[in-house]
Amino acid sequence: MTDTAYTAGTAGTAYTTPSGVGESARRPDATLKVTGEFAYASDLWIDGMAWGATLRSPHPSAWIRSIDPGPALKIAGVHAVLTHEDVPGEKFYGLDLKDQPVLAVGQVRYQGEPVALVAADHPETARRAAAAIVVEYEVREPVTDPRRATEIVRRQPVRAGDTFEAEVVVTGEYEVGMQDQAFLGPEAGLAVPAEDGGVDLFVATQWLHVDRDQLAPCLGLPPEKVRLTLSGVGGAFGAREDLSMQVHACMLALRLGRPVKMSYGREESFFGHVHRHPARMRYEHGATRDGRLVYVKADILLDGGAYCSSSPAVVGNAASLGVGPYEVPNVDVVATGVYTNNPPCGAMRGFGAVQACYAYESQMDRLAEACGLSPVEIRVRNAVTQGSRLITGQLIDSPAPLADMLRDLEAMPLPGGPPDGDLRALPGGVSQTTHGESVRRGVGYGVGIKNICFSEGFDDYSTARVRVELVNGEPHVTVHTAAAEVGQGLVTVQAQIARTELGIPDVTVATADTSVGSAGSSSASRQSYVTGGAVRAACEAVRARFGGLPAREALERYGPIEETREYRHRPTYPMDPVTGQGDSHTQLALCVHRAVVDVDVELGLVKVVELAAVQDVGRVLNPQALEGQIHGGSAQGLGLALMEEIQVRDGVVANPSFTDYLIPTILDMPPMQLKILENPDPAAPYGLRGAGEPPTLSSTPAVAAAVRAATGLRLTRVPIRPEDIALS
Template identity: 85%
Template sequence: MTQTASTGTAGPQTAGRVQQGVGESAGRPDATLKVTGEFAYSSDLWLEGMVWGVTLRSPHASAWIRSIDIGPALAIQGVLAVLTHEDVPGEKFYGLEHKDQPVLAIDQVRYQGEPVALVAAEHPETARRAAAAIVVDYEVREAVTDPRLATEFVRRQPVRVGDTFEAEVVVTGEYEVGMQDQAFLGPESGLAVPAEDGGVDLYIATQWLHVDRDQLAPCLGLPPEKVRLSLAGVGGAFGAREDLSMQVHACMLALRLDRPVKIVYGREESFFGHVHRHPAWMRYEHGATREGELVYVKAEILLDGGAYCSSSPAVVGNAASLGVGPYEVPNVDIVATGVYTNNPPCGAMRGFGAVQACYAYESQMDRLAAACGLSPVEIRIRNAVSQGSALATGQIIDSPAPLADMLRELAAMPMPPAATSDLLDLPGGVSQTTHGEGVRRGVGYGVGIKNICFSEGFDDYSTARVRAELIGGEPHVTVHTAAAEVGQGLVTIQAQIARTELGIERVTVATADTQVGSAGSSSASRQSYVTGGAVKAACEAVRARFDGLPPALALEKFGPIEETREYRHRPTYPMDPVTGQADSHTQLALCVHRAVVDVDVELGLVKVVELAAVQDVGKILNPLALEGQIHGGSAQGLGLALMEEIQVREGKVLNPSFTDYLIPTILDMPPMRLSILENPDPAAPYGLRGAGEPPTLSSTPAIVAAVRDATGVALTRVPVRPEHLVG
């Protein structure tokens, strides 16, 4: 059930009303193909004469490499090449923020799954057999797997304001978040094709084309213009495709053999081939008056970055700057730290550091409510931020933030009906583990605040090229950006903006590639903001050249019209390394959740009965797609709350499969009741507010709070497992 509240959003200034424009549930051009199974994902790529690449990976979390014998692999019929670090044609290291990750391991391996050698063969099975035949002499060494014992920092970021750290009511808690996987359904894959100019064309499922290229080119020993990337069909991302995986390996093999090379990871290899959500250990102390008004928050946040840097510094910054949540707190002392270990590398995942902190600070707000004799909703209302409030970093919230009203609306929503004796309605379902005798119902609330767009001084922009012309006598628009469609509906949004701004219904969104300026990453809920802003700006420039004429007449008179525009949002600044003070974020978004659960307290089984959410999105561009984003973000939060965790023991991953790594299915997701608010941000295109990530923050603590309410168990770690409930 969905209801939408509009609060003052002005309609866009357009060239004329058209169908499927901004504000409508425009259909996705890829919808039918995906439903029927005909959509071409990157793993479906095929080219005459292509061969297959396979990666040999380390079985150890930490070891010296004494020697590599590739002879047995080369002796296998059908094997065309075996490459090691000695065959890297250019720089041997790459990385998002620091170039610390080797293309192929040189003298040591730092995590289980680190790439050591590459094989190319005529058949994928031959390539796999050959990779297994390579003999690597490892000298295993002790691995650093407990981040609490790690001594090498990725980043240490304090946030400090005020000097009063005494209060009438004090609650403390220690919390832990497990390592979550992005669990996209399309494993890493791509096709590298050598070009006549000595360069390479790469067709790849990724989240940002230009940053991939800028890491690839130095490693391949090529200038950037000779490394051309085109976006292939992406089967989900959620942050895991921000880092390189098989890109450089496929290109190396293609250039060596002068033949197209395809690499497709299986599900198990995918678990080793991308970064994960940082596990976290957090200690919080909240002080308040007896009336429940916050006086101070102290926190220590420890994030396990794993073997390499990836985007860990930015994740640490997010956890620190948003570490007290959307609450007014005059005194803050937070230290967020990311460390290196020999565990799998961690980096971007939906929520990006704010998820871990949210679970801790929301758990604390529930403890504080109990200590003050207040309801979970009331304690949050009394401390809620609003427009004009200052974050712990000193940044002023300069756009609508009606958190208190959102909480009141959420609390007033009808509750779902009481559980019945129908097995389908009970925890455990038709397995008949219970008939309801041990089932208890609980209700919990969660609030999250998430930054939108890149932060801390990152040069965050996007580029769009828009061309209007007559085709078959009818006006037609082509929109070309490098923005990655990773399943979120960005292609649809770009077309909607073009229709709205130009009054032309026939719109084609060209394949994203590096032949147009950068669009940055499809992450940080930023693409509707920055790429939408770029498309809007380019369309406005095209429309200005219509000289006031209707599109058809203008194009007949002037011929094709093409304009390219960059769009940048307002500047952000790095956090002060001592105090953390800075206007570090572009935009902030709020979502609040209420969860209703039934728990079998004897068996430790949980059924989420309903999730209700209120979210402010500034402006709804596509209602149906937006609802899907809120549902999807809530599902990932549910997964973190109750089932999703990569099990790592002594640096070894124990469950690299969807048999053992559990993700929510349609049977686990409850009905959702949504209220979507439109309080426009005057600084953003159309007043929009990024919407994809905030539901992931608040759904997790809401669900866990509901389980606590049903069981009376403290529950300081996620995911919650049955043994946590029945002790």
């Protein structure tokens, strides 16, 4: 249940086109997904296809002394076994640094690293054959403690000012566990060899063109012979930015000369994609007696695991946003990402900013206590606003009404207590044993700031092609981009923009593929901004060619009209490697949360009674989809606070299943109160502000703060486990 209020800021254009911008347009995939008829990548099928399977390392660190494919090749129905020696092109790939092997070359660096591939007539035959391959390993002692790591991915300081003494000083050490994206649909795709010697890959991904640009060199093919088409994606949250089965399926298809499908099971999926970086953080906050921040020192250590992935960008976010949306004249922040033999870590919703947010918000609560102020008041006194500067020196040049958002949040009514005698409303539900006598209630607050779009000089843009023609005598619009619909509702938003700009209700959004220019990744809350901007620009170009005529009349006179446009946001710049100064971000978004929890202090059980949130989104494009984004982000933040963690022991994953890796269900998610503000960003299309990630930041520290308030315990690590409460 949601109680939502909308508050407009600066007046904007009123759009009245049916199902246009500002309305809760119906999603074209909604009915299919609800009825179970939607075709995900794992449902792909073509006659005559073979099945691929992967042999993965059981060791987090080892030399490979030999690989014997003989036993696998003897199994009936097996057509090929491939190792790194069969990679037709470059043997390494990577998002930021080409350090990850297509198949292990001489050694393995994490448990689950791909070692060999099998193609067979049946998926079970392929898996059985993969298990039959004999690999001789010489096991090494893995490096699993990031504090002992000697290989650094990136070290980024942020320094300003020279005053590091204050009347009130609070310090703390904090830890964030490894979180999984836990998307609905495991990795899957279908590779089909083409007559021109190339390959067509139908795949669930977040980033079609960067997949292609990594694939082509490994396959020894020019980019134009590697064609990708988006298949049904069951969620992503960052885990589909990196390659998984893409190169493997294409290699097998090209070797066999027939289509090959690969689809991971749930356990393999845990090994087949990156996770959220675990973090260890030390913070020191200094303030005046009345709670005004004087300085912040922070040391943020991020475990990147075995390969680089997007760790450099994660480190940059953690550093630049490392003290939160607060005015601090003196800072000494250092964020470091390191290599270990743990599972590779990379993008996950809010990356880098999530880890830092948990630490700096925990510190703000400690500072409030030390200064005798409420958690809201300490944040209000230090809140940024338009005209403030980040610790990197970047000017906040659009609305940032953080103090007002906090006051709005504080004014929201609190929920009542649980109904007398209703055990279902208590922590643990009907299975709990204390019958409520040891239940304590707590309230906590959290604030988060997240960068929107890619940062630090990345050439961030999107491309859109818009075609208008007469179909059965009526104007029809086709929008074609390479932007990945991963469940966030992007297809719906593209159609809404076309309807609004062209005034034509009949719109089709073509399947995303690489036959149109790049749209970048469906990450960083950027697609509504950049792809929305590209669609609007292409529509404007089409409309200009109408020559002032109504659409039908223009099309009758001129025939079909098609325009392609790129949209780039304002430039960003790399952070200075010594001082961290620079305008590294495009746009910034704020969200604040209040959590109310009931905690059984004897059993260590927690029930989140309510979450309330206030978020400024600049401009609402689709109210219902927006609420869903805030709910989803809040749920993932709640999961990180209380239950979600990949348990890694000496480099080995102990819980690669949803039986043991717990995520919030509908029974764990509480009712939410939302207040959505619209203070347009003048530099963004429609004034919008990316909205998908900020709720993930602030919900985690809010829930943790509420548990601390209920228990009186410091609780410096998330997720908070029952034993952290009951045994303390």
